[in-house]
Structure formats: C-alpha cells, structure tokens
Amino acid sequence: MKKSLLNVILLSACVMIFGLGCAQKDVKKVGMVIQLKPEYLEKYKEVHADDHPGVRHLLSKYHMKNFNIFLHKLDDGNWYEFGFYEYHGKDFEADMAMLDKEEENIKWLEMCDPMQQPLKGYKSWAVMERVYYNP
Numbered sequence: 001m002k003k004s005l006l007n008v009i010l011l012s013a014c015v016m017i018f019g020l021g022c023a024q025k026d027v028k029k030v031g032m033v034i035q036l037k038p039e040y041l042e043k044y045k046e047v048h049a050d051d052h053p054g055v056r057h058l059l060s061k062y063h064m065k066n067f068n069i070f071l072h073k074l075d076d077g078n079w080y081e082f083g084f085y086e087y088h089g090k091d092f093e094a095d096m097a098m099l100d101k102e103e104e105n106i107k108w109l110e111m112c113d114p115m116q117q118p119l120k121g122y123k124s125w126a127v128m129e130r131v132y133y134n135p
Helices: 002-018 038-047 056-061 092-101 103-115
Strands: 028-036 064-073 079-087 126-128
Touching: 028 038, 038 064, 038 079, 038 103, 056 064, 092 103
Parallel strands: none
Antiparallel strands: 028 079, 028 126, 064 079
C-alpha cells in the first residue's frame, strides 16, 4: 500500500512540475536554418510579429509547440533565420503531410518562401543536428 501511494505522489509531482507528465522523452525537437533575403527583413518581422495571427493555429493543430524563429546577421553580411519547435504528436510524417495540404498554410508559404534563400543543397529550411540538450 505504501509503495502504490508513493507512486501516485511521484506521478502527481511529475504532472505538476512538467505539465505534461513524465513522458517528455517522446517530444521531437527540431532546429532549422535558412537565409533571409535582406530586402524582406522588415516585412518578415511584420508578418511574424506576436500580434500577427499567421498560421499559429495550424502549428498547434499539428502538435507543434514552443515554435520560435530567431534572426541574426552573420559575418558574411547575410541575415539568417534560426527556427526551433517541439513536436508533441504521435506521427510526425503524417502531421506534416496534413499541414502541407492546408490551404491556409499553402498561402502562407507562398507569401514567405520568396523572402527566403535556402542554403546550398536545400529547397527550404535546413534541419540542424541537435548536439546538446539541457532540460
């Protein structure tokens, strides 16, 4: 009886501390990079501002959380976007395929894609290798 009570207490603590329980190991973390064409810097910031709705609801619908995009001008004189998100779903490939079919997402990409210059060898965002994680 004492052991099961302890398990309930530990499980409850995990839920309170981590919000989603102890199953955080199933979260897929994705980092990406792409170059931003300098003539679109201000427009890109405008359509990605916190008060611009964009396609945020679609990201949530397809289990993408904690989505961030950072901009930085590197020593080569070019602006780069560094993106990060966490995928909390069960079937990443299926969710991304469904997102790709959403008319609103298609229109969003038609607006944003011309503002970007993929890195050599890529057609869009380059997914980065994660080498460090500190929970």
